[in-house]
Amino acid sequence: MTDIIVPQLGESVTEATVGQWLKKAGDSVSKDEVLVELETDKVSVEVAATADGTLSEIVAKEGDTVEIGAVLGRLGSGNGAAKSAKSDDKKSEETKEEAAKPKAEPAKASGGGDLVDVAVPAMGESVTEGTIGEFLKKVGDSVSKDETIAEIETDKVALEVPASADGTIAEILVSAGDTVSPGSVIARISAGAGGAAAASSGSKPAAAAESAKPAQSTADDRPVSPSVRRISSEAGVDPQNIPGSGRDGRATKADALEFVNKAAQSGGSQPQQSKAPREIGPREERVKMTRLRQTIARRLKEAQDTAAMLTTFNDVDMSAVMDLRSRYKDVFLEKHGVKLGFMGFFVKACVNALKEIPAVNAEIDGSDIIYKNFYDMGIAVGTDKGLVVPVVRDCDELSLAGVEKAIGELGKKARDGSLSIGDMQGGTFTITNGGVYGSLMSTPILNPPQSGVLGMHRIEQRPVAINGKVEIRPMMYLALSYDHRIVDGKEAVTFLVRVKEALEDPERMVLDV
Template sequence: MTDITVPTLGESITEATVGQWLKAKGDQVKKDDVLVELETDKVSVEVSATEDGVLSEIIANEGDTVEIGAILGKLGEGSGAGAANGKSDTAADALPEHGGPKEKGGVPGKEDKGELMDVEVPTMGESVAEGTLSTFLKAPGDAVKKDETIAEIETDKVALEVPSPADGVLAELLVAEGDSVTPGSVIARINAGASAPAKSAAPAASAPAASTSTPAATGDRPVAPSVRRISSEAGVNPSDIPGTGKDGRATKADAMEYVNSAAKSAASSAPTQAKEPRDIGPREERVRMTRLRQTIARRLKEAQDTAAMLTTFNDVDMGAIMDLRKKHQDAFVAKHGIKLGFMSFFVKACVNALKEVPAVNAEIDGQDIIYKNFYDVGVAVGTEKGLVVPVVRDSDDLSLAGIEKAIANLGKKARDGELTIGDMQGGTFTISNGGIYGSLMSTPILNPPQSGVLGMHRIEQRPVAVNGEVKIRPMMYLALSYDHRIVDGKEAVTFLVRVKEALEDPERMLLEV
């Protein structure tokens, strides 16, 4: 008898509600069949069978509140359960008839196949409950090494790599590319210790298709339990939901987006219709946006829709900082092992200005303003997959060298696709440097729920008036976009002037005078 228990649901989640049992008492189940759905205030979790058998008992009923580790039901042995594990008495008794002594493991040739191990989806972060399996890097029958990447998963924030849990041979794939997956779900199995392709590798290629047999089908597309639940609660037809998953299947995210869109348009009493994709020409190509790109698009649009965004400009003479860097660069590198760049000066200047104008470091929460007495500065980094904003924590406590090292480390992780959710959460203010791409001037967009973002631009030799004389100076335009609901124009201009003053006289900034 095997207990069916509540899995770990996330760092801050301690209980869940039993949503729906998909199997009834006495039903025959296969390993990885979804037995029951759990609902929390953040995610919907599917609990699967850990082995073949029969659902012998249901302990937690639909609507019950259960804690992590609580027993939901019990799974008993049934027809085929023993054979599936390769341990049936019939097989064991038959071994002597084939000649030779019974092998220690009970089944001859087990050493060739190895021990079957599950490949599970790793934790994606506290606020990420679902991702899309974008690519399998290995095929059934391929040899793999421990920690070698088997698959890549895209979420709405980061791309994750799924490593092999052991040396061996990839035996089977349980999901297909494009399928939605959740933390802890099994996506493949490995014959650990095997040194040759397993015989079951060829038919295992059909596993991804077979794995979709659990969800019920509506029309021509199978529908996942979470999609059925969301559709039922919202009173919509699941077959109407445009899917972004494999073969056009709707994911939980698709269902939520469709239902939310329907709710927004209900006031106009116009029927919700999915926008039909237009026909493309012979010299055009249609490519599905990645989850990261979809999230970037959605969040940027949300920033425009929810914030009263305004931008103010100024320019700054970068000569003093350029002279300081040139004078001390060699000594700085010798002592700290990293070059002194411009970004550390900008972070320091912004922190000083944020302390004087705290509204720019605050956020709106309903009818309240939350003032933040810490300075976690996000630094926008462009990658091949899109723009990400990792955060330099407690920037006010760091030296110039500390800031440069933190930025270099985050930039490397971003380019290597190793950023975690924790690296990008909780920023209070953002700096975006469009100057590295040659931008002269721009209006940066807010990173909700933050109330301010500073845009840096390219340094350009321009004629300016200095003490009544026209001189050529290295000038940079600065742009501060801010939420006018919380930051007044006077505060925005004051903030930008303080940044300008600190950059043009960095010695006073560093001496805090």
């Protein structure tokens, strides 16, 4: 008997509501087939079967509130599994029957080797699907266990799919551009010595792959989740008209909200159907947005739509920090093996300010405020694929050298494309440096669910009044964008003043006096 449990639902999400069971007790199910839909305050999540078998018991009913790890139902093996929960005697009888049955032989390739599935690995918390980018191997190629055979692009990072055994690629079940979810089978390997023979036989794996793909459901018979049905009913729209971005073209809660909002903005009860792609001219080129770029666009728009975002500005005299760097950069590099940059000073200054103004380090969760007594700083990094925000953990416990080392390591991983999901989750505050690109001033956008982001800019020699005299100083504009729902204007201004004070007297900050 296998428990069907509530999976991880994403950062800061601890419970969900059971939406709709797509199967009933006694139904036979296949591995990776969707059994039940869960609704959170942020997304709808599909829970799939972890193996072939029978849905023997439904524990959590539609409308129940469940926590992460709670049992939703139970999956039994074989058609008799539905009756397995009746009594202990019945369980014993079924166990005996199962033992008496002949064991199924593993699938064989035509050359004699066992066929081993290559499944999509876990993609990280809150990531439920990805897009096949490129297969590095083709049918007939020999592979070694753990050798990368395909790349998958998710909303956040690129993942490599390793071979699950030594052998030969016997089948490829998906194509570049297909959407896949964790656990779904994308290829099969003919394991062992028989692998090469299997690939060289007269079989046509490509044709088999095509036949193995499930037929796409039409828009008219797509399953509709309870959240989509409710939103559609309240707005007076047909749920089948909602373009879906979920599995098999299903509309998600986010799709429904976007569809209804567009209808409201256009002044009609039914929004306009999505426009057909316009024809491009001879000197234009159409390129599909990567999943990372689509996610960046969606999250930035969500931040503007959901937060009461406001920006406050100040400027800082960088003379003291620049003098400190010039005096100690060589000995710092010699001792710690890393260059002394500006970002370490900004991180330490922000940690000190966050300790004094905790609302900037907090987040809103429904009707509650979550105050965080740790300081995991997101450092925005521009890459060829787009903006990513890796996180430096426990910055309050790191020395200046420790912060610089961590930033250097994460920056290298970002440029190499080797950041993991974990590298970019859990930040409490973000720092972005537009100055490296020459920006003089900007209004950075929040990185939800965080309540603050600090924007750095280029250092510029400007005349300023110092003790009644005009002097030329290296000045930088600072910008703090904050969520006004949780951070008051006084707190935001005070935060930025504390950052300014720390940077203009860095010895006190480093000495913690």
